[in-house]
Amino acid sequence: xxxxxxxxxxxxxxxxxxxxxxxxxxQRTVTISKTVFSGIILLEGSDDNINFASVARFDSGSxxxxxxxxxxxxxxxxxxxAVPEVPAVPTVQIGAxxxxxxxxxxxxxxxxxxxxxAFDISAGGDLITIIGTGTFNRAVYIEGSxxxxxxxxxxxxxxxxxxxxxxxxxxxxxxxxTFSEQSAGGDAPIVMVGSMAFGGAGSxxxxxxxxxxxxxxLSIPNVNWPVPxxxxxxxxxxxxxxxxxxxxxxxETGRGMPESVPIASIEGYNxxxxxxxxxxxxxxxxxxxxxxxxxxxxxxxxxxxxxxxWAAFTIxxxxxxxxxxxxxxxxxxxxxxxxxxxxxxxxxxxxxEITRVAPAAGTNLTGDFYVGRYKITWQ
Numbered sequence: 001x002x003x004x005x006x007x008x009x010x011x012x013x014x015x016x017x018x019x020x021x022x023x024x025x026x027q028r029t030v031t032i033s034k035t036v037f038s039g040i041i042l043l044e045g046s047d048d049n050i051n052f053a054s055v056a057r058f059d060s061g062s063x064x065x066x067x068x069x070x071x072x073x074x075x076x077x078x079x080x081x082a083v084p085e086v087p088a089v090p091t092v093q094i095g096a097x098x099x100x101x102x103x104x105x106x107x108x109x110x111x112x113x114x115x116x117x118a119f120d121i122s123a124g125g126d127l128i129t130i131i132g133t134g135t136f137n138r139a140v141y142i143e144g145s146x147x148x149x150x151x152x153x154x155x156x157x158x159x160x161x162x163x164x165x166x167x168x169x170x171x172x173x174x175x176x177x178t179f180s181e182q183s184a185g186g187d188a189p190i191v192m193v194g195s196m197a198f199g200g201a202g203s204x205x206x207x208x209x210x211x212x213x214x215x216x217x218l219s220i221p222n223v224n225w226p227v228p229x230x231x232x233x234x235x236x237x238x239x240x241x242x243x244x245x246x247x248x249x250x251x252e253t254g255r256g257m258p259e260s261v262p263i264a265s266i267e268g269y270n271x272x273x274x275x276x277x278x279x280x281x282x283x284x285x286x287x288x289x290x291x292x293x294x295x296x297x298x299x300x301x302x303x304x305x306x307x308x309x310w311a312a313f314t315i316x317x318x319x320x321x322x323x324x325x326x327x328x329x330x331x332x333x334x335x336x337x338x339x340x341x342x343x344x345x346x347x348x349x350x351x352x353e354i355t356r357v358a359p360a361a362g363t364n365l366t367g368d369f370y371v372g373r374y375k376i377t378w379q
Contacts, residue, residue, distance in 0.1 A: 124195025
C-alpha cells in the first residue's frame with residue numbers, strides 16, 4: 001500500500017507549511033505537476049520541524065519527477081526567485097510505500113571535543129539520513145554501533161556546512177552518536193537523524209518497470225471502450241517528423257494502452273502506484289497559462305475471474321505555458337479501491353484509456369492538445 005501527500009507550495013518566495021511524512025518508507029517519489037514555474041523549488045527535510053535543510057532542488061524546465069532515498073520525519077517546500085503565478089502555483093506531491101517503522105530525533109553534540117550521548121535507532125531500518133544544520137566550527141563525525149554502544153565505528157562526517165547526507169549501511173546499526181574534534185567554540189551544530197526501511201513489507205520500494213507509448217503505438221478505442229471516439233494521430237505542426245495524438249477541445253476523445261501490474265514473484269516487487277509521465281503541448285500558443293483536463297479509465301483482466309466493467313480513475317490537469325513548446329509533466333495514481341484510484345492488484349493485466357476533459361481548475365485551453373508520448377512507471 002502506498003501513501004501520498006500534497007506539499008503546500010507558496011505563491012512567491014518563502015516556505016510552505018511542513019508535512020509529517022513519517023508514514024512513508026525511505027524510497028520516496030517526488031513529482032511536480034507544472035513544467036514551467038518561476039525561480040527555484042527546494043524540497044527541505046527536518047526531524048524537529050524547526051531546522052530544515054535542502055534535500056532536492058527543482059529548476060523550471062528540469063526533470064519534474066525524482067526518486068529520493070530520504071529518511072526524515074518532516075518535509076516542506078521553499079521557493080526563491082519566484083514571482084506570483086496565475087492561475088495556480090505548481091502542485092508538489094511526495095509518495096512511497098507505507099511504513100510504520102521509523103525513528104527520528106536529534107543527536108547530542110558535545111560542548112567540546114569528544115562523543116555525544118548515544119541515540120537508539122534499533123526500531124528503525126537500514127536507511128539513515130543525517131541532516132546537519134546550524135554553525136559548525138569543528139569536525140563532527142557520525143559513529144554507529146551494532147552492539148548497543150560497546151564498540152563504535154565511524155560512518156560519515158559533517159563539516160562547516162548546511163546539507164543533508166544519506167548514509168547507506170551494509171548492516172543495521174542500533175545506536176548512533178556524534179564525535180567532535182578540533183572544537184573552536186562559539187558554534188551551534190544541530191545534527192538530526194532519521195532511520196527507516198527502504199520500502200514496505202514484501203517490496204523494495206523501487207520504481208522499476210517503465211514502458212513508453214509513443215503516439216503511433218497507442219491503442220485505438222472501439223465501441224466497447226468507455227469513450228469510443230478516437231483521438232487521431234498526425235504530425236506535429238512544428239516538428240513535422242514527430243508523430244502526435246490530437247485531443248479535441250469540444251468532444252471527449254481517447255487513446256490507450258495495455259498494461260500489467262508488476263508482481264514480486266516475477267518482477268521482484270509488488271507495484272503500489274502508477275506514475276504517468278506525459279509529453280504534451282498546445283497546438284497553438286495560448287495568450288496565458290491554460291489547463292487541460294486528463295481523465296483515465298481502466299478495466300482489469302484477473303486470473304480465473306470474469307472481466308469486470310470499465311471504471312474511471314483520476315489523473316489531473318496538465319498545465320501549459322503561453323507558448324507552443326512540448327512540456328513534460330507527471331501524475332501519480334495509487335492502486336487501491338478508493339475513489340479515483342486504479343483498483344488492480346500485482347499480477348493483474350489491464351487496459352487503460354486516457355481522454356481529454358474540462359480541467360478541474362484553471363482556464364481550459366481553447367484548441368487542440370497534442371500528446372507525443374505517455375510513459376507508464378510502476379512504483
